[in-house]
Amino acid sequence: MDDALSAEAAMVQERPGRLREFWFYFRENRGAVIGLWIFAVFAFLALFGPWVAPHDATEQFRAATLQPPAWQEGGTWTHILGTDPLGRDMLSRLIVGARYSFFVGVVVVSIAATGGIIIGLIAGFAPKWVDSIIMRVMDIVLAFPSLLLALVLVAILGPSLTNAMIAIAIVLxxxxxxxxRASVLSERQKDYVTSARVAGAGIFRLMFVTVLPNCLAPIIVQAALSFSTAILDAAALGFLGMGAQPPTPEWGTMLAEAREFILRAWWVVTFPGVAILVTVLAINLMGDGLRDALDPKLKRS
Known part of the structure; x- marks a missing residue:
């Protein structure tokens, strides 16, 4: 009884210890911490954007079309970042657009990671001929430029934000x-897997309970980097008219709607571009910090 209580207490102490160790290595990367704070703001806007935005994202102020960022007469802020060609408030559209970009990242990473992990586990445990077939199919997909393949898939499925997310998930x-697969092949040779197999563990238990938890560190880093790639690809598809459709305030679609006004109204292109740049850069910096904190080879003594 005492031994069981001691083991349980040790596990409870070990978990906070691991979190402290993770945070210790993560915070050594100052860029990663900055990226984490920016990502937290991005997530907050994605969750509460419609309530934080000063105006409705689709409301049109016909008397204030292409108004530059400035004070309104009377000394009160109305359109802090100006308005677009239809008189819609740029700040409100950027804030609400964060929800679409965050939604794209979450859905794409969830679909791509879930399917990729399952197929990778099958390839790692399957006979060699099955592994070869799976990897050759993956090689064929990787042989195409990612954005071009996504464009082809969206053209087949039809232009919409949902189809754009499906296409990006397939590409990633x-x-x-x-x-x-690489992590599974490395872990399969270790003693704990051999012990579990000798103890009678079935193939599914070996795959999902024994091996998979020890393969998660590089997958988590890849998920963080894929999150930014998904946002970037969705913006590119929206800019090309194959992603979210107007009047959806998605950042890429906002760029597409404003491209003919680049010389007349710099703010309608600059602010959505800066939003994409800052968000993607922050997530990439956070991904670097996750890699430093989760990869034992990069940890300094």
């Missing part, structure tokens, strides 16, 4: 397959 999936 091979990265998870290759990463998971």
């Amino acid at each position: 999936q091979p990265h998870y397959v290759r990463l998971t």
Whole structure:
């Protein structure tokens, strides 16, 4: 009884210890901490954007079309970042647009990671001929330029934000397959897997309970980097008219609607571009910090 209580207490102490160790290595990367704070603001706007935005994202102020960022007469702020060609408030559209970009990142990473992990586990445990077939299919997908392949898939499925997310997830999936398979092949040779197999563990228990938890560190880093890639690809598809459709305040679609006004109204292009740049850069910096904190080879004594 005492031994069981001692073991349980040790596990409770070990978990906070691991979190402290993770945070210790993560915060050594100042850029990663800055990226984490920016990502937290981005997530907050994604969750509460419609309530934080000063105006409705689709409301049109016909008397204030292409108004530059400035004070209104009378000394009160009305359109802090100006308005677009239809008189819609730029700040409100950027804030609400964060929700769409965050939604794209979450859905794309969830679909790509789930499918990629399952296929990678199958490839890692399957006979060699099955593994070869799976990896050749992944190689074919990776042989195409990612944005071009996404464009083709959206053209087949039809232009919409949902179809854009499906296309981007398919394009990103091979990265998870290759990463998971490589981690599985490395872990399969270790003693704890052999012990579990000798103890009678079934194939599914070996895959999802024994091996998978020890492969998660590089997958988590890849998920963070894929999150930014998904946002960037969704913005690119929206800019090309194959992603979210107007009047959806998605950042890429906002750029597409404003491209003919680049010389007349710099703010309608600059602010959505800066939003994409800052968000993607912050997530990439956070991904670097996750890599430093989760990869034992990069930890300094």
